[in-house]
Amino acid sequence: MAKLPPALTGGALPVVVIAGRPNVGKSTLFNRLVGRRQALVADTPGVTRDRKEAEAQLRGRTVRLVDTAGLEEAAPDTLYGRMRASSESAVAQADLVLFCIDARAGITPADSHFAVWLRRQGRPVLLIANKSEGRQGAAAAMEAYALGLGTPLAISAEHGEGLSDLMGEIADRLPPEAEAAPSGDEAGDVEGEEDERPAGPLRLAIVGRPNAGKSTLLNRLLGEERMITGPEPGLTRDSVTVMLHDAQGPIQLVDTAGLRRKARIDDASLEKMSVSASIEALKMAEVVVLTLDATLGVHEQDLQIARLIEREGRCCVLALNKWDAVEDRIATRQAISDRIETSLAQMRGIPVVSFSALTGAGVQKLLPVVRRAHDVWNRRVPTGALNRWFETMLERHSPPLVGGRRLKLRYMTQAKARPPTFILFGTRAELLPEDYQRYLVNGLRETFDLPGTPIRLLLRGTRNPFAEKE
Template identity: 50%
Template structure:
């Protein structure tokens, strides 16, 4: 279950406005007059991947228990039972009142961790109220403007130590889990220039002449998908694979016939459909510029990429060739260094099982979701080891990071003055994610985002 966070405070301090801010919708009625909220209202809240249930409560009033305000207060008291945290909201513009102090004394007698929130703190008028809130005894108050969306990052910082471990985002009901995605057939596309041996390689894997092959370039026109079962010699497991053969992809200037244009377009669609793409090189021709263009396209589409050097059985000066291709790949595809590189032979079967075993491993990394707690621990360590620069004396503040998706892994970094962050520091973060969090040579997307007001439009 998601952790539960209760909003508590006297009437008209902005509890329902904060509730609406955190759920991202205007679910709770909001008005200038006090006492609009009477019943508890629950909603699903998310701050940078930290998911929790937020509960809006009636304003706390010091009335007889039998009156309507008294019964509303009783509901608020009951709501605290089983809660993981409480947000005690005060009005920074009005300052503390005797009722605020009474609520604070009651909260100190409870066992629930409390975060003091000084709402309406925008501008200079709220500063004195924020300073007053220190006297409540709940540590550093969070200066916030629920109406304008300011201070939500600070609220994340305050809540994370309390509910972070329990609030890691779960897969939505409509989105397959990581286990379900990895249990399905591996969608493996074989791409490359004409006559690199793509169809011959697939025939070798299948153990039959399933695809037409020959010395002529460009025999394959359609992208052919073949369902197949492979037994991993390393584990003995039988794994399902959907092999996709594609047409050879020549330089765009050389593609003049309409049929070849359609074939190349079909090959590009096959890349979009695939999970892992094997770029097949010809050992007798080495790495050419067109190979790098194909590789770049695969990475731009966010697919997991592997490189296989075919015709290894007839390669000359094999060690020099392998090291040369390795260096050229790292230089030409600097955004993803260390791509898996294999020496194979479609004619003899050399290296094919090793390549397929690695394809399942790279799909696992491509589908991986890092727990929010581990992700933010890494993020804090990365910032401590190499703090962001301060161009022209202006401090760039990186607040937190969340994983927005998988296949390919996508991350969002929140902070301030992110438009001034150098590209070199972005590369530092991407390389750290890949190296420290187990993404190896998988394409990783990092987006920089400054929190905005969702109601601005």
């Protein structure tokens, strides 16, 4: 397949990477510096698996902050070996590495080993002695001098102690800021010329059940091993955001943890936090790629996820992954189409793309389909054309009687797009039966080419002032 455009690296923003062995508080520090709870935090070693990125403002400097998985000695083909490889890749791109240790636990052999490794990487390192609460913690932090990485900075990410000094140290150690580009006036823009500012990136979330191939798909789109993948289900625990470019501009792409049935999720488990992060990413997206394992067909949980996408008003693209492993493709495609048509009538015409994320076959078809779905989601129908269509629909099939009286439907208008939302006005319009509402929605979908996208129909009745008088 043709190589897809590479991911953005955040432009000229300096990259600050938080590294260290597991459970030293890297994700807690990440959340503190970013200023919001973005990375999952739990009292369990190894919560972070894929590196997570976010922009942060530190003493007037905007940086790209990277949270990484814990550094551990492990064979390359194991899960922990793949996590370490991801962390090493992040360190290699860093302008500054924040090497975290647990001051309460003292210097461990793993800390010493990775301190030696960091010195060999040739990257600037700031030594952080985390969990240094109170006087005893600050005294324990001094043991970190033995690592040979300079003066340790004692902080407590959990309690917010020492963070001001840390931000100052980071800002002082970063490369000098590049000079700002000349403004439009300095560049000689013509006065009165329209300022064409680029639109924000398309927000795209990849969701689905565990082991459907979501992370493999993201890696294939980026053209690099950004996410940790493997045969083990549930490898992705947190929602991870990356940027990429296609021919039409930037895309903010979010990989999410697998969504299982609620009955199979332990309320007290880390998985519940992962699922919450996935649902939040879905709600913040504009387009959602629902990834299915084509060899397993459409599961009831896939339909539940699709219904959630529709309820949130997001446009959806159905991605049939592992298509290379399907034996009877015609029968499989027909079975999936029949199931979708029957169970997701409210998303009739949903676009479907089949591919293999592992081999890359067919993946290049996905982003153009996503762009078309996004255009449909943003579509507006002219009021004149809408009401000419509405009159035709009324002539073809008159509104039913309700309480022995016929409803008088007068006109329609589109209130907004994203998703397409229409308001129907008329006497007692709020009593319009659901089957007639479906008749109108299906007509809107077919006449104005709105396949797959959620359509909202709001009813606004007009009250008769003499109805309650005798």
